[in-house]
Amino acid sequence: MDGPSPPQPPLPAPFTHTHPAPTLLTQGAEALLYCTYFLTPSHPCALKYRPSKPYRNPILDKRLTRHRILSEARTLVKCRREGVSVPGVLALDAEGDGVSGGWMMMEWVEGKTVREVLVAGAKRRKEGRDDEDGWEEGVTALMGKIGRAVGRMHEVGVVHGDLTTSNIMLGPLAAPQQNGVTTNGEHMEQVGEGLGGEIVLIDFGLAGQSLQDEDKAVDLYVLERAFGSTHPEAEEGFQEVLKVYEESYKGAKVVLKRLEDVRMRGRKRSLLG
Ligand SMILES: Nc1ncnc2c1ncn2[C@@H]1O[C@H](COP(=O)(O)OP(=O)(O)OP(=O)(O)O)[C@@H](O)[C@H]1O
Numbered sequence: 001m002d003g004p005s006p007p008q009p010p011l012p013a014p015f016t017h018t019h020p021a022p023t024l025l026t027q028g029a030e031a032l033l034y035c036t037y038f039l040t041p042s043h044p045c046a047l048k049y050r051p052s053k054p055y056r057n058p059i060l061d062k063r064l065t066r067h068r069i070l071s072e073a074r075t076l077v078k079c080r081r082e083g084v085s086v087p088g089v090l091a092l093d094a095e096g097d098g099v100s101g102g103w104m105m106m107e108w109v110e111g112k113t114v115r116e117v118l119v120a121g122a123k124r125r126k127e128g129r130d131d132e133d134g135w136e137e138g139v140t141a142l143m144g145k146i147g148r149a150v151g152r153m154h155e156v157g158v159v160h161g162d163l164t165t166s167n168i169m170l171g172p173l174a175a176p177q178q179n180g181v182t183t184n185g186e187h188m189e190q191v192g193e194g195l196g197g198e199i200v201l202i203d204f205g206l207a208g209q210s211l212q213d214e215d216k217a218v219d220l221y222v223l224e225r226a227f228g229s230t231h232p233e234a235e236e237g238f239q240e241v242l243k244v245y246e247e248s249y250k251g252a253k254v255v256l257k258r259l260e261d262v263r264m265r266g267r268k269r270s271l272l273g
């Protein structure tokens with residue numbers, strides 16, 4: 001039965017007094033994602049709010065919220081320092097009690113999620129427009145960039161923990177310079193419409209530090225499944241992700257070998273139901 005949608009928890013202070021008010025973008029299981037601004041309205045930022053859960057023991061709830069916010073912020077800071085492309089942390093208040101705190105502000109990523117890009121691609125294919133405007137080449141280049149970004153993250157010892165296509169964003173194309181070449185060396189006419197730009201990894205709420213091949217292989221497996229469930233054809237593209245991943249750092253080959261074991265276990269599990 002479809003009841004009324006659950007009431008949104010009120011924003012914590014100080015966002016109750018923000019003008020214009022923050023705009024709600026998504027409501028996940030744990031967090032609400034708002035677009036608001038940092039210091040001045042000309043500086044957009046993302047606000048991730050983890051409201052308190054009334055059904056949880058209040059002491060445990062506060063501790064969990066605090067842990068998730070601090071852990072996500074620490075991972076983002078580490079990634080930034082090590083040259084992994086993620087939004088920078090702007091401010092946070094980890095002590096959430098349902099009235100104030102429980103939030104983190106980060107840089108706004110102007111762009112779309114890879115999931116949105118893949119869905120747009122499936123629509124194009126249906127309309128027979130998949131080889132127009134360099135789209136196919138654009139998608140292959142995009143897959144390569146994802147492989148490089150994930151490889152760099154793993155190289156610095158970070159595992160994401162929830163590597164889905166909604167947690168990878170495609171930022172805007174860098175400003176074009178002369179001759180249609182952008183500041184990051186991409187030719188405007190070579191990247192399919194809306195496919196250029198930098199990969200930005202987001203949503204590190206479940207991330208951790210690990211040097212274990214197993215953890216990295218599970219990250220890749222989760223991503224592979226996410227590709228497969230968005231659209232079967234996207235699975236082909238995933239080969240390109242792995243190809244570039246393999247070349248991106250020294251330990252990658254061993255992780256890919258491990259991925260085969262993880263796949264095997266996954267298959268056995270689904271056979272057993
Ligand atoms: N820095 C950002 N800039 C622009 N959009 C963002 C940013 N961070 C998140 N988003 C958008 O909001 C969505 C949800 O954010 P995020 O994945 O961090 O939250 P979540 O999945 O609800 O979190 P969690 O899994 O930790 O509970 C993203 O898929 C993306 O579309």
Ligand SMILES: [Mg+2]
Pocket residue numbers: 166167203
């Ligand atoms: Mg997410």
